[in-house]
Amino acid sequence: MPGSVALIGGGPGAADLMTVRALRLLDQADVVYYDRLAPTDELAAWAPRARLVDVGKRPGHHRVPQEEINRLLVASARSGLRVVRLKGGDPFVFGRGSEEVSACRDAGIEVSVVPGITSAVSAPAAAGIPVTARGLSTSFTVITGHDPLSERALAALAHLGGTTVVLMGMGTLGHTAAGLVRHGMSPETPAGLVERGCTPDQRVCIAPLGRILLASAMAGIASPAVLVIGEVVRLAPGAEQRLRDLVQSA
Template sequence: MHVELDLAGLTVLVVGRADRTRRARARYTAAGARVLEVLGEHAAARLEQPLDAAHVDVLAWVDGTPAERETTVALARSMRLPVLTDAPVEPTPRGHVTLVGGGPGDAELITLAGRRALAEADVVLHDRLGPTDRIDEWAPGAELIDVGKTPGHHAVPQREIERLLVARALEGLRVVRLKGGDPFVFGRGGEEVHACRVAGVPVTVVPGVTSAVSVPGAAGIPVTHREVSRAFTVASGHVPFSEEELAHLVGLGGTLVVLMGVGTLPHLVAGLRRHGMAAEMPIAIVERGFSAGQRTTVSDLGGILHRVAEVRPASPAVIVVGEVVRVPETFGCEDGRPETSDAVASVIARLGT
């Protein structure tokens, strides 16, 4: 049986050692409760002392032996206190690092495995991208460390991030490295895994939904489409492409997806044209995918720089080059929102009457 209890404004007495009850305490505080006290070992014996129940609304049992729990619950009931039972933080004999791909930013796109790792975390190192708004809720009681990077500014250098991961894990803590997208798609996840393995720290990788595929999809643009494109290439535009790379990208055909490429877009467009890509080739820039401010700018290689001067796109953005950009037009879809056909609209109208 699952019963919801509104703890807002109530005083909750939490029973258990501080290290075992930190998640429960964080949840109760987030729910608006006041945590009166945390009792350590031999809590039941301490509770047998006179306790002013008028100042306590709920007793939360988290940690202790079965015998202590029996005594504590009996005492609480004698005082007419409701009793909650919560899960303790289980000790770990050895630290562990989990790299979690948080997806493109929508909180609903993080995986179940990622949520589970966050729920068990003692420490979370997180970026600015990905689902950061709900870390307090998903990792209650965990220490949160912001190691986010912005274009051209790395407040916490990569080597320091790796040092923190290893150091906290060697303290016996469960450490989660939460990244936007997927850890192994331009996320430097391979470097962090290597640092952990060199230090002898167990490490697990939880894949994430990559923006390279999901953000174009949010705008109605498939990276592959039957009889249009049967392959796609994902590239980083963080630094300008070499002439050899540009020639190779043109020669591959299919769809080209460029991440972190807004700043080098003029170089990309000129280079693709220089190596033979037609001026009529469609191109789209999808900014802030899966957010309320999502915006898609569509043009072709011959006209995109004029459009860029007008709309001034900014990171984070995904650039898509290829005939697939025309697919939303072909199938009556604008910015990821398909239009309702007359036949479907007719059925909906009948169902509504």
């Protein structure tokens, strides 16, 4: 009999933010294909009978191409195994989850999706930044900064309003910040970077948009980090004082 595939979102990285359903499926798994940003410190205990396979991508290095991951999922399920594909965050938020689901469905493999807490919301929240707040922002936009944004996209974002959240954007941070300012967003717009949100290694950097690149470099902020742009950043503890100090020193 063919096996099955469960596509699991592991949340932002903290083990205790995994869902009950995710843990149950891991306990039943025969093989787990996991990503770099998935919570893995306790993976051997969560999946005691499973073979654990690291297929994670790193910045600038895709050790296992997506097509090969799709093939592994299908082949393992066809051999009768209960397969778990464990991803960080939510598998349908810039996680290529839809591609893996399509590959399984096209092959006639039973596939289910277990949502995870996306870092687009949880990382800012862990830093005290709500993505929406009455009187400040009634909407938020989530984009990927993996590749430099086009001038058209930057122009649209600069005038969209609300809160902008950028995932995987450390490598393009300077391009994004400068482009938004160039297209009309105030350089004094509050911006925050949350590195390794929801983990013991979490760090937060807050600065006006026009100085966020310099501030992040001085603080040594590195990937993975979530960028938040908008007035809601002022609600983070100590943000107002930090922003005032940087504006006055400019």
